[in-house]
Amino acid sequence: MNLQLDTLLFGLTVGASVGFAAGYLGSLMVIEKMALVGDALSHVALPGLALGYLLNFNPLIGGFVFLFVSAVLIWHLGRVTKLSFETLVGAAFTLALAVGILIFPNLEALEEALFGDIARVGLVEALAAVAISIVVVFLTRAIYKKIVLGLISEELATSKKIPIARLNLLYLLLVSLTVAIGIQITGTLLVGFLVITPAAAARTVSANLKRYFLLSAVFGVISSVAGILLSSYFDSTNLSVPPGPLVVLSGIVVFAVAIIVRWRKKLAQ
Amino acid sequence: MGELSDYILRVTNLGVNLQNQVILENVSFKLRRGTTLAIVGPNGAGKSTLFRALLNLVPYTGKVEWEEQVRIGYVPQLVSVRDIPISVEEFLSYRDGADIGQALAAVRLEDKGVVDKTLGVLSGGELRRVLIAWAILDNPSVLLFDEPTSGVDVGSEESIFVMLNDLKEKKKITMLLITHDVHLVKEYTNQLLGLNKCITFFGDSKEIAEPALQQKIYGETVCLHETRE
Numbered sequence: 001m002n003l004q005l006d007t008l009l010f011g012l013t014v015g016a017s018v019g020f021a022a023g024y025l026g027s028l029m030v031i032e033k034m035a036l037v038g039d040a041l042s043h044v045a046l047p048g049l050a051l052g053y054l055l056n057f058n059p060l061i062g063g064f065v066f067l068f069v070s071a072v073l074i075w076h077l078g079r080v081t082k083l084s085f086e087t088l089v090g091a092a093f094t095l096a097l098a099v100g101i102l103i104f105p106n107l108e109a110l111e112e113a114l115f116g117d118i119a120r121v122g123l124v125e126a127l128a129a130v131a132i133s134i135v136v137v138f139l140t141r142a143i144y145k146k147i148v149l150g151l152i153s154e155e156l157a158t159s160k161k162i163p164i165a166r167l168n169l170l171y172l173l174l175v176s177l178t179v180a181i182g183i184q185i186t187g188t189l190l191v192g193f194l195v196i197t198p199a200a201a202a203r204t205v206s207a208n209l210k211r212y213f214l215l216s217a218v219f220g221v222i223s224s225v226a227g228i229l230l231s232s233y234f235d236s237t238n239l240s241v242p243p244g245p246l247v248v249l250s251g252i253v254v255f256a257v258a259i260i261v262r263w264r265k266k267l268a269q
Numbered sequence: 270m271g272e273l274s275d276y277i278l279r280v281t282n283l284g285v286n287l288q289n290q291v292i293l294e295n296v297s298f299k300l301r302r303g304t305t306l307a308i309v310g311p312n313g314a315g316k317s318t319l320f321r322a323l324l325n326l327v328p329y330t331g332k333v334e335w336e337e338q339v340r341i342g343y344v345p346q347l348v349s350v351r352d353i354p355i356s357v358e359e360f361l362s363y364r365d366g367a368d369i370g371q372a373l374a375a376v377r378l379e380d381k382g383v384v385d386k387t388l389g390v391l392s393g394g395e396l397r398r399v400l401i402a403w404a405i406l407d408n409p410s411v412l413l414f415d416e417p418t419s420g421v422d423v424g425s426e427e428s429i430f431v432m433l434n435d436l437k438e439k440k441k442i443t444m445l446l447i448t449h450d451v452h453l454v455k456e457y458t459n460q461l462l463g464l465n466k467c468i469t470f471f472g473d474s475k476e477i478a479e480p481a482l483q484q485k486i487y488g489e490t491v492c493l494h495e496t497r498e
Contacts, residue, residue, distance in 0.1 A: 208356040
């Protein structure tokens with residue numbers, strides 16, 4: 001089934017918005033050494049998506065609610081138990097994956113949730129993605145200096161009355177929002193990629209924060225848009241390839257180019 | 270409160286317990302404005318915890334009274350900068366409108382071209398100076414410095430103290446320093462606080478040269494329950 005032009009445009013809008021927001025947010029996650037937290041957190045959406053299919057409401061709302069509640073619970077448990085985010089997210093994501101797979105109504109819906117389905121993206125989803133991405137980027141911009149200061153020294157940040165724990169909660173909520181809208185394009189299995197790889201590529205070629213954050217966001221957009229365009233191309237040749245894996249492959253090309261650029265720079269020094 | 274006005278800090282019966290362990294107990298001392306206080310003691314004596322209590326970063330019992338309107342600058346011993354691509358300029362511009370050039374000049378880094386460098390590639394001495402520049406950006410009246418020469422090569426240690434002394438003279442900053450270097454304590458500070466969970470010595474820094482006092486501070490513990498100037 002060939003994609004309609006409007007569906008493709010909506011998909012590209014969502015892809016570019018999510019790519020930008022995920023890349024921007026992910027840059028913080030990579031330097032916080034929490035890249036895999038973003039990846040694992042995305043799977044937590046699965047039971048919420050399943051409930052959406054089962055009870056006939058927008059699965060993305062279910063996915064977001066599950067992500068949001070899980071993020072708050074993980075943050076609270078982290079404070080109470082002093083266990084790391086990685087440990088708690090690791091436990092939560094395997095539980096969510098198991099419950100999600102058990103309650104999904106059929107395999108087709110499960111496949112859609114795991115790998116995304118651009119054909120379901122409409123005007124409302126595209127507008128919501130743009131609005132949410134703008135909010136995410138602005139809020140991240142407002143808190144990133146403080147979070148970075150906390151990464152350099154939590155004592156230094158706390159001595160300046162920066163509420164690191166609350167900022168981390170807000171940050172987790174922003175990750176949940178971004179992941180929830182990204183699921184449409186790449187599915188729960190692959191959305192973590194958009195948080196990790198563009199930032200990792202940007203990290204290899206950046207010597208300051210401004211360049212790092214900007215390149216992370218730009219690489220996120222390039223990966224998403226290239227993946228969706230490739231998927232659309234394959235669709236036109238009657239080869240049905242979901243956009244998620246192609247977004248990942250495009251991002252890996254960007255990552256490889258970044259590594260080559262860095263390598264050449266080192267050789268030139 | 271009248272007496273407090275002569276002092277920038279008064280600590281009374283300070284105690285800290287963390288995870289059911291006594292880290293500090295019965296710590297009482299007073300500090301006059303403009304003093305440079307060296308805090309010395311063996312590893313695990315509670316020196317860094319004392320700083321955290323003074324900064325209200327850990328729960329404590331007793332009283333910590335800072336002079337009203339005090340502005341505290343803090344330089345921690347450990348910072349994690351290796352994996353963060355943040356330039357010196359970005360780090361120092363954490364506060365909007367801060368005069369970065371002036372802060373770097375105060376720590377004698379203005380001509381070294383460090384502004385565009387990433388924090389992770391600075392030498393130990395340069396990093397310490399940048400941290401001091403950060404701490405003095407909003408003109409503190411007190412500077413708390415945990416191991417000023419941590420990560421600094423032996424030859425540069427004294428230059429950090431000379432620079433701190435210069436800062437103190439120019440900006441009239443009261444300083445509290447945690448250090449292990451006996452020579453630097455003797456030359457660049459004027460009061461000494463020996464700590465090993467409780468106060469083991471409080472007096473003139475010059476006395477650190479006495480082997481008997483060093484034995485008392487770093488060896489067998491004898492607690493003082495009262496201190497005098």
